[in-house]
Amino acid sequence: MSLxxxxxxxxxENGVQYFGVADLSEATDFIVEQGGSDLSAYPYAISVGIRLMDPIVDKLTHRDEKAALLNYKHHAYDVINSRxxxxxxxxxxxxxxxxYAALPLPSSKRIDDERICAQFSHKLAAHLSGFGWIGKSCLLITPDNGPRVRWATILTDSPLKPTGSSIESxxxxxxxCVKICPVQAFTGRNYVEGESREMRYDAKKCEDYFKEMENNGQLAVCGLCVYVCPHGRKKG
Structure with a gap:
C-alpha cells in the first residue's frame, strides 16, 4: 500500500469525508503573496474536509433562535475546526x-488582520485537489454538498499524486448567496484565476457585521451563504 x-x-478512520492532493506549482505566486516564501518550498498540499450537519445549517435562517445559532457556532465551526x-x-x-516534511496549517486562524486572511487558503487546496470550484460567495463549492464542508490543509514534500484538477465554476x-447576504458583501462576479478577492468579496463588511453583533450582545454567527447555496441544499 502506498503512503x-x-x-x-x-x-x-478519523471522520474525514474528503481527502485529496493538490499540485501547488501553478499557484506559487498566490501562495507566496498570502503566506510568505517559506510555504512555496512544499510542492503538494493534502486537503481534508468534513461535511457540516445539514439540520444545523438548515436552521441558520432562524435568526431569533439563540439555540440554532449556538449550535452552528459550536458544532459546525468550533468542534469541526478542532477535529x-x-x-x-x-x-x-x-x-x-x-x-518526509509535513506542515499542518490551522483550520481557522488569521495571521493578517488588515487583509483578513489566513496564512494559506484551504479552499485553494481543495479547489486544486478537484473537489469543487470557488463560488460567488468566495467559498469552495462541492458538487455534492455545496459549501457545507470545512477544510484544512497539510503542506508536504512527500511523493504524492494529485487527485484531480480545478473545476470550472x-x-x-x-x-x-449575493441576495441573502445581510451586508451585501458579494459583488456577484464569478471567480477568475489571478483576480483579486476584492473584485468579488468585501471581507471588511463581514468583519464589521460580526463586530456589530458582538457589540449588541448577540452571537457573532451568519453562515447564510453556506445555507442558501442550491448545491448544498437538499432537494424535495
Missing amino acids: QDELNNIAL LDVITSILSSYIQDNG RCGTCNE
Missing part, C-alpha cells in the same frame, strides 16, 4: 515518521 493510500485510510486540526496533526506525524446565473 498516499495509508494517509487516505487514516483520514477516513480538522487533530486530523492534520495525526497525518503530519505519520508523514514525518515516513521520512458551475454557479451560472445563480445569485442566491
Whole structure:
C-alpha cells in the first residue's frame, strides 16, 4: 500500500469525508503573496474536509433562535475546526515518521488582520485537489454538498499524486448567496484565476457585521451563504 493510500485510510478512520492532493506549482505566486516564501518550498498540499450537519445549517435562517445559532457556532465551526486540526496533526506525524516534511496549517486562524486572511487558503487546496470550484460567495463549492464542508490543509514534500484538477465554476446565473447576504458583501462576479478577492468579496463588511453583533450582545454567527447555496441544499 502506498503512503498516499495509508494517509487516505487514516483520514477516513478519523471522520474525514474528503481527502485529496493538490499540485501547488501553478499557484506559487498566490501562495507566496498570502503566506510568505517559506510555504512555496512544499510542492503538494493534502486537503481534508468534513461535511457540516445539514439540520444545523438548515436552521441558520432562524435568526431569533439563540439555540440554532449556538449550535452552528459550536458544532459546525468550533468542534469541526478542532477535529480538522487533530486530523492534520495525526497525518503530519505519520508523514514525518515516513521520512518526509509535513506542515499542518490551522483550520481557522488569521495571521493578517488588515487583509483578513489566513496564512494559506484551504479552499485553494481543495479547489486544486478537484473537489469543487470557488463560488460567488468566495467559498469552495462541492458538487455534492455545496459549501457545507470545512477544510484544512497539510503542506508536504512527500511523493504524492494529485487527485484531480480545478473545476470550472458551475454557479451560472445563480445569485442566491449575493441576495441573502445581510451586508451585501458579494459583488456577484464569478471567480477568475489571478483576480483579486476584492473584485468579488468585501471581507471588511463581514468583519464589521460580526463586530456589530458582538457589540449588541448577540452571537457573532451568519453562515447564510453556506445555507442558501442550491448545491448544498437538499432537494424535495
